[in-house]
Amino acid sequence: MKSLAAVLYVLSLGTYQIIIVQALIPDSERKVLDCNVTGEWHSELGSQLHLSAVGPEVRGVYRTAVESTRGAAGPNREAKVVGVMSDGPQPTVAFSVLWAKGSCTTWVGQCFAVPGGGQVLNTLWMLRSAVTSFTDNWDSTRLGEDRFIFVRGVESP
Incomplete structure (x- = not known):
């Protein structure tokens, strides 16, 4: 049960960090770059x-x-x-x-x-x-x- 709690903690911490980092990046800088397969x-x-x-x-x-x-x-x-x-x-x-x-x-x-x-x-x-x-x-x-x-x-x- 402790390992499940640890996994959930790590996942929630990672998600929190992604949300915080995304919130700090202005929309103008979040442009998705194009990928050309040719x-x-x-x-x-x-x-x-x-x-x-x-x-x-x-x-x-x-x-x-x-x-x-x-x-x-x-x-x-x-x-x-x-x-x-x-x-x-x-x-x-x-x-x-x-x-x-x-x-x-x-x-x-x-x-x-x-x-x-x-x-x-x-x-x-x-x-x-x-x-x-x-x-x-x-x-x-x-x-x-x-x-x-x-x-x-x-x-x-």
């Missing part, structure tokens, strides 16, 4: 994502730095990206790739502009590996998260 992004594991957004559609190329099994992503470890994104200054985004050997990966997340001019794309991913039989289904799906950092704006891939 460009080149790198994940924390070294994968490269090139995106081009036109309206709600997202297209591009993903080059993975990791594979579930050697050769699963194909000889170039690269796949076309197809997806969608919401409207607004910090859009939500969902995109998928189909790998050479039949597996597919989907990412869903949100693009955030960060102080200092940077951008980050926080995502959760799901990889579905192609299997040869129903009995292999139990280990064919993996989940994780990726954080992509904006490298530079580029032309459409």
Whole structure:
């Protein structure tokens, strides 16, 4: 019971601090910065994502730095990206790739502009590996998260 009280205390203290800090910032300084998904992004594991957004559609190329099994992503470890994104200054985004050997990966997340001019794309991913039989289904799906950092704006891939 003491641990629950401690957690509630910490949460309430954190909420109080957020309310106080927000109250001290004038409305003119609370502007949400725009996040533009078009460009080149790198994940924390070294994968490269090139995106081009036109309206709600997202297209591009993903080059993975990791594979579930050697050769699963194909000889170039690269796949076309197809997806969608919401409207607004910090859009939500969902995109998928189909790998050479039949597996597919989907990412869903949100693009955030960060102080200092940077951008980050926080995502959760799901990889579905192609299997040869129903009995292999139990280990064919993996989940994780990726954080992509904006490298530079580029032309459409």
